Amino acid sequence: MSGVRRNERAHGSTAEAPREAESASFDSDLDRHARELRHARRVTFDEPMRLMRGGSLPSVTVVYETYGKLNARRDNGVLICHAISGDSHVARHDANDDPGWWDLFVGPGKPVDTDRYFVVCPNILGGCRGSTGPNSVNPRTGRPYAADFPVITVEDIVDVQRKLVTHLGIDRLRAVIGGSLGGHMTLTWATRYPERLDGAVALATSAHLSSQSLAFDVVGRNAILCDPEYQGGQYYGNGAGPRVGLAIARMLGHITYLSPEVMTEKFAEERSEPREIRSRFETTFCVGSYLAHQGDKFGERFDANSYLTLSMAMDLFDLGSTPGKLAAALRASRCRWLVISYSSDWLFPPAQSREIVDALVAENKPVSYCNVESRNGHDAFLLPNDLGTYGELTRAFLANLGADARGAADPNSDQESPQAARHSPTSIFHARHRLDYERIAQLIPPAAAVLDLGCGSGGLLCRLADRQQGRLAGLELDERAVVSCVQRGLDVVQHDLNQGLAPFADRQFDFVVLSQTLQTVLDVERVIDEMLRVGKRCIVSFPNLGYEPHRVQLAEYGLAPRVDAARAFEWYNTPNVRFLTIADFEEFCRNKGLRIHERIALDTVAGQPVEHDPNRNANVAIIVLSQ
Amino acid sequence: MSGVRRNERAHGSTAEAPREAESASFDSDLDRHARELRHARRVTFDEPMRLMRGGSLPSVTVVYETYGKLNARRDNGVLICHAISGDSHVARHDANDDPGWWDLFVGPGKPVDTDRYFVVCPNILGGCRGSTGPNSVNPRTGRPYAADFPVITVEDIVDVQRKLVTHLGIDRLRAVIGGSLGGHMTLTWATRYPERLDGAVALATSAHLSSQSLAFDVVGRNAILCDPEYQGGQYYGNGAGPRVGLAIARMLGHITYLSPEVMTEKFAEERSEPREIRSRFETTFCVGSYLAHQGDKFGERFDANSYLTLSMAMDLFDLGSTPGKLAAALRASRCRWLVISYSSDWLFPPAQSREIVDALVAENKPVSYCNVESRNGHDAFLLPNDLGTYGELTRAFLANLGADARGAADPNSDQESPQAARHSPTSIFHARHRLDYERIAQLIPPAAAVLDLGCGSGGLLCRLADRQQGRLAGLELDERAVVSCVQRGLDVVQHDLNQGLAPFADRQFDFVVLSQTLQTVLDVERVIDEMLRVGKRCIVSFPNLGYEPHRVQLAEYGLAPRVDAARAFEWYNTPNVRFLTIADFEEFCRNKGLRIHERIALDTVAGQPVEHDPNRNANVAIIVLSQ
Secondary structure, eight states: OTTEEEEOSSSOTTOOOOOOHHHHSSOOHHHHHHHHOTTOEEEEEOSOEEOTTSOEESOEEEEEEEESOOOTTSOOEEEEEOOTTOOSOOSOSSTTSOOOTTTTTEETTSSEETTTOEEEEEOOTTOSSSSSOTTSEETTTTEEOGGGSOOOOHHHHHHHHHHHHHHTTOSSEEEEEEETHHHHHHHHHHHHSGGGEEEEEEESOOSBOOHHHHHHHHHHHHHHHTSGGGGGGOOTTSSSOSHHHHHHHHHHHHHHHSOHHHHHHHHTTTTTOOOOOOOSSOOSSHHHHHHHHHHHHHHHHSOHHHHHHHHHHHHHOBSOSSHHHHHHHHTTOOSEEEEEEETTOSSSOHHHHHHHHHHHHHTTOOEEEEEEOOSSGGGGGGSSTTHHHHHHHHHHHHHTSTHHHHHHHOGGGOOSOHHHHSOOOOSTTOOOOOHHHHHHHHHSOTTOOEEEETOTTSHHHHHHHTTTOSOEEEEEOOHHHHHHHHHTTOOEEEOOGGGOOTTSOTTOEEEEEEESOGGGOSOHHHHHHHHHHHEEEEEEEEEOTTSHHHHHHHHTTOOOOOOSTTOOOOTTTOSOOOOOOHHHHHHHHHHTTOEEEEEEEEETTTTEEOOSOHHHHOSEEEEEEEO | OTTEEEEOSSSOTTOOOOOOHHHHSSOOHHHHHHHHOTTOEEEEEOSOEEOTTSOEESOEEEEEEEESOOOTTSOOEEEEEOOTTOOSOOSOSSTTSOOOTTTTTEETTSSEETTTOEEEEEOOTTOSSSSSOTTSEETTTTEEOGGGSOOOOHHHHHHHHHHHHHHTTOSSEEEEEEETHHHHHHHHHHHHSGGGEEEEEEESOOSBOOHHHHHHHHHHHHHHHTSGGGGGGOOTTSSSOSHHHHHHHHHHHHHHHSOHHHHHHHHTTTTTOOOOOOOSSOOSSHHHHHHHHHHHHHHHHSOHHHHHHHHHHHHHOBSOSSHHHHHHHHTTOOSEEEEEEETTOSSSOHHHHHHHHHHHHHTTOOEEEEEEOOSSGGGGGGSSTTHHHHHHHHHHHHHTSTHHHHHHHOGGGOOSOHHHHSOOOOSTTOOOOOHHHHHHHHHSOTTOOEEEETOTTSHHHHHHHTTTOSOEEEEEOOHHHHHHHHHTTOOEEEOOGGGOOTTSOTTOEEEEEEESOGGGOSOHHHHHHHHHHHEEEEEEEEEOTTSHHHHHHHHTTOOOOOOSTTOOOOTTTOSOOOOOOHHHHHHHHHHHTOEEEEEEEEETTTTEEOOSOHHHHOSEEEEEEEO
16 A cells, blocks of 8 residues: 555545645646546555556546445445546436436446445546546646646556555456446456456447547547647646637547437437527537537536547557457456447447457357447447446346356355346246257257357256356347346347358357257358357257148148247248258258258147157257268 | 630630639639649639529639530530539540549540530539639639638539530530539439439439538538638638648548448558658558548648538538428429439438438439449449449430430430330349239230339339330349349339338329239238338239149148249248248238239249139239229
């Protein structure tokens, strides 16, 4: 604890005198804002800090807020990492408090439940809401760092967060959670300090900015740097600073945070009827008055040097530019992962989250992924619209971390059985009793690693998990089914099987299962080829068009057979798009030179296996095959 | 011709003395550029021009270039409308000439074939490449207009183009062609001067900018207007002008012209290895050096006041903000339409082209539409990558305009038969002899208006067109098939039937046909409901699963029937996803309370109609039904 000075307003046990000189030495709106953070605490680490890009800082102050209580085992800590313009005030502390920037996500009974978790949210290094940043006084000169503030990276930001977490007496966090730039911090925690967290929740983020997103940052920085009021960064106490440039950058930001659909919704109808505001900027159009307002407002609350510093930190972040490099970087991680993207986010597009997920998958890391169907663009992770999905995913993911998850790796420390911690699915996707699941489970030896393609709400995987299986993973297209899987503590990646299994390595799993899904897949050959590549053995189950009642339906009644077990669908609305008999599938295997190891035929109507003439007497077939 | 002064360098027949004072009165790079347009001609209309937004101009000068020869009938004129930063030099005039901005599209043997057409490309009003714009001298003051240049609209730009076209002795243009802002001009020509053109080709454009695209323009203008060097617009002869602001605007433009995929391709690999350039702007990243270069370069060749003027004209353009208003605006048009969008264009997204197409469709206007599958973003319409599609579409569309097309509306003036002008399809999509086409054609009385859903390369529509049918239109998903249809002179809209038929009005067509497509549609019920809404009568043909050989295949051999006529597909790769018998379809109709007017059953193997037990003996059914 040497070299640490604290201002612990609430805990107070080891509090020293406040050290507020840093940001009080010049009069600015920013400092006023910082002081309004009534529940914020401050700690100063009075030792020099070397930075990744070569510079150093003589000391570092962190302003942070906490919520909930650290438990006796000190293992319920959750770190929230804010995005570029955020601060420590992630949520209200009480009903009278100012709103936090993520109130809907963090609080009592919220997805990050402060009744269960001890939540820590620091203002990040380089920021302007109390923690050390360009507007802080450089102790070496007695004046604000301004443009002399060194280049910092996301690693530096995380290193400061780690000092804070250690200072708070937390050896291992239950989870690190962050969106956007905060997601970069989450990725960095998991790879740089893998022993310090059980779970990583990365929302609306990427392993590096896309070229397009980087380009917007460059334009924003150019606008600030070329604003004559920037004065080489030495504008403190010397005019209002580069308000125009900062506003231009912020306007761009706001365009990129919204989806085009939402922009149309907000502004198209009143296209030429701007809100009445006073601004130096153009207000001819409705969207223009919105941008003018956002640009003006940002200049009042945010420091341009901080913006430059943090946007550059974000742009320099690059966990790995190729799948191989990214996988190598993620190899170090030891936590479980929850990665969430939003379908209409074009600043951090879903494909970039998929890159992270694919690399984790390739490294056999436990990961769940959902691309939330959303119309709210990058902002979606801060908005209520899609909270039912991303909030519930986060809540369920957190509930399955910690003691129980560690127990899976270390059975001796396991206090409860893993399935007790697994939440029951609440969705309608809970699978009915499935005779074929029982038979498939019997085909898979204990300890085998299993990938279930089209795993639904996880019926088969749960059955396998009950037996202390090896690594289990599922792929599923339906968003609600993905939520159900995560609620049950399973690792599931949202994925369309028609896109193949590219992220998986050859023979990565002992078994790959495709149960009752083949008939819904358009590109059958590709899916079969891919599962044979990824699995040492493959298990395929499908409804058999050759079942006698189906033959009778067509031959005698002249009607299309209804092959779905529940006969719930008609020819014109069935999810099935492929119709095959056992004989068709065996011919397909023969033509492709595949080895069939086992054939199981079931009559699920009679509830029994079929021995005689399965292509006529079975309505479901289970085939075990390999290349 | 009163009030017109010309400088006809080549034609020269009625040439007067050049009047170059306007743009030579101040020394600027822009003027130097304008003078480098060696083949450009100039004409001045010396009468006051009233503008849409209330201002006026005492006279208007137009700099333009022409290619090819106006024929004796003066009916082969094609007007090219350039985009915001373009000029009159659309193409080379000879091998020694500077490259034009659309060389790949305009020239001898090119899609806009200057051996066939007399091509005219004027620099637009408000531009800075010779035509009257903010950098022209205001005759009233003897000084450049600068910020006093009035607000102009796309209508004003088109009015000036019309003066030029009239001046050139062209009463009716074969076509007006433009992309982006040039597309706005095309739309304006077709609706404002419908009697002046046979065809309109609108590429990568919209009826109005999206809120997102408008927002980028606003930010760009703010950057220029807030640049201290802008000096209220009076910067001519007074410094370099708002080079920073203009560069910021241009950088934004370049981001929006490229697709995110192309940006990644160009810049991701060398992310932190910028090109070595000298610039005042940030060059830390590769994409930054590109933007810096583009920003710097643009300031050397383009006038900021022109940029402000033209971007505002673009933003003010609004042909109709709702489907109803847009349809009302397009109601006036009398031309045939070709609308082309590019799948990865996010500045003028395909959905906006669809709005235009849907409004035209609702108004029964002859329109073809293709959303070119492209990775090149908005720039695609200027690039060679997708020329095979958009170039061929334009070439074929132009070839089917003019004398022939007018002949279709006025049979007495028809010199050749319409089908002679219809190009033969070169693609593999030319339909095989189809017995069902013959029977369907027999069911449709002459003069009936017909919509063919899933029209392929137009086999049925061509057959109907040969009979002097009423309005014919096709919908087709496949891009190559769409090209084939346009080559055959048909009106075809690229469309996925699963999205319904929303743009069409109730009972808009006498007949809606769905031939051999039902079985490939996932949402059968929606498609049937929609076609029954749009057509007074509907004709559905489909392969019959109840055909005896199919029954035998399943009942006796235990194999899935192969219902496609050519038996070219297996169960695992057939395009068919719905399998039904005639009995299934009739039950479906009964349950929905639909009226079946006629049933035709065919055995296309035997090549004959089926009378007895069609559900067993026919492999193809044709059903005529209505609500």
